[in-house]
Amino acid sequence: MATKKIYLYPLWLRIWHHMNAILMLSLILTGISMQYSNPDYPLIRFDIAVSIHNISGVLLTLSYIYFFVIILFTSIGRYYVMGQGFFKSFLIQARYYILGIFRGEPHPFPVNEQRKFNPIQQISYNIVQHAITPITLITGWAMLYPETIVLNVFGYSGIMLTSLLHVIAGFSISVFLLIHLYFITVGHTVASNLKSMITGYHEIHVDDEEDIKTNSDKKTKH
Numbered sequence: 001m002a003t004k005k006i007y008l009y010p011l012w013l014r015i016w017h018h019m020n021a022i023l024m025l026s027l028i029l030t031g032i033s034m035q036y037s038n039p040d041y042p043l044i045r046f047d048i049a050v051s052i053h054n055i056s057g058v059l060l061t062l063s064y065i066y067f068f069v070i071i072l073f074t075s076i077g078r079y080y081v082m083g084q085g086f087f088k089s090f091l092i093q094a095r096y097y098i099l100g101i102f103r104g105e106p107h108p109f110p111v112n113e114q115r116k117f118n119p120i121q122q123i124s125y126n127i128v129q130h131a132i133t134p135i136t137l138i139t140g141w142a143m144l145y146p147e148t149i150v151l152n153v154f155g156y157s158g159i160m161l162t163s164l165l166h167v168i169a170g171f172s173i174s175v176f177l178l179i180h181l182y183f184i185t186v187g188h189t190v191a192s193n194l195k196s197m198i199t200g201y202h203e204i205h206v207d208d209e210e211d212i213k214t215n216s217d218k219k220t221k222h
């Protein structure tokens with residue numbers, strides 16, 4: 001089978017991604033420890049967990065600003081733009097993940113220079129990067145400086161609501177991470193997506209692209 005390599009993950013993106021993954025894991029572990037541990041038998045000693053959580057949160061904010069500025073001002077941002085017909089493409093990809101993948105059908109949206117993400121990756125990366133992570137960071141900073149939080153919101157404690165939002169957003173990132181880890185294993189081979197994120201190069205299997213073309217030609221003729 002003919003293969004072609006394309007450079008999809010530049011070094012700056014890989015450095016950001018791996019820093020982000022390490023910091024997120026540190027935040028999730030220390031966050032869970034603070035939330036659930038018995039003070040007498042903590043998973044991580046409480047004061048240590050608080051310090052690691054705060055330092056990781058500050059570093060994550062810097063790394064997020066770095067990511068956001070580059071996405072905003074370079075052509076890399078185009079991969080995150082959800083174009084026309086997105087909903088239909090989303091359904092095609094969902095059908096593939098539910099059925100097609102188990103029947104050995106070809107990927108409906110294989111990776112190429114113009115399209116790095118399939119529609120489900122695109123929407124989930126957008127939600128996690130542009131909504132959930134900022135909410136987690138803003139509520140985290142607010143709790144670092146609690147004097148900035150409004151004390152009373154319609155009769156409820158502002159600090160309680162901020163901390164609730166922070167925990168819900170952090171929990172959502174943990175769920176995203178589990179789903180992300182599963183989906184990165186369903187590339188051409190189990191390890192091919194991980195390899196791409198480490199080397200920067202994604203291997204395109206030319207026959208996959210031809211399969212897709214033939215399938216869609218057949219569909220339009222019927």
Ligand code: HEM
Nearest residue numbers: 017020021024121125128129173177180184193194195197
């Ligand atoms: C152990 C943890 C992680 C591993 C092994 C991992 C692995 C990967 C791999 C292999 C890719 C490339 C395939 C693809 O584009 O789907 C990727 C992309 C991506 N991951 Fe992760 N990831 C981890 C944690 C995270 C976390 C915690 C986040 C965010 C909360 C995240 C956000 C992203 C984003 C936004 C992309 C697309 C980057 C781009 O190309 O613009 N990852 N990850």
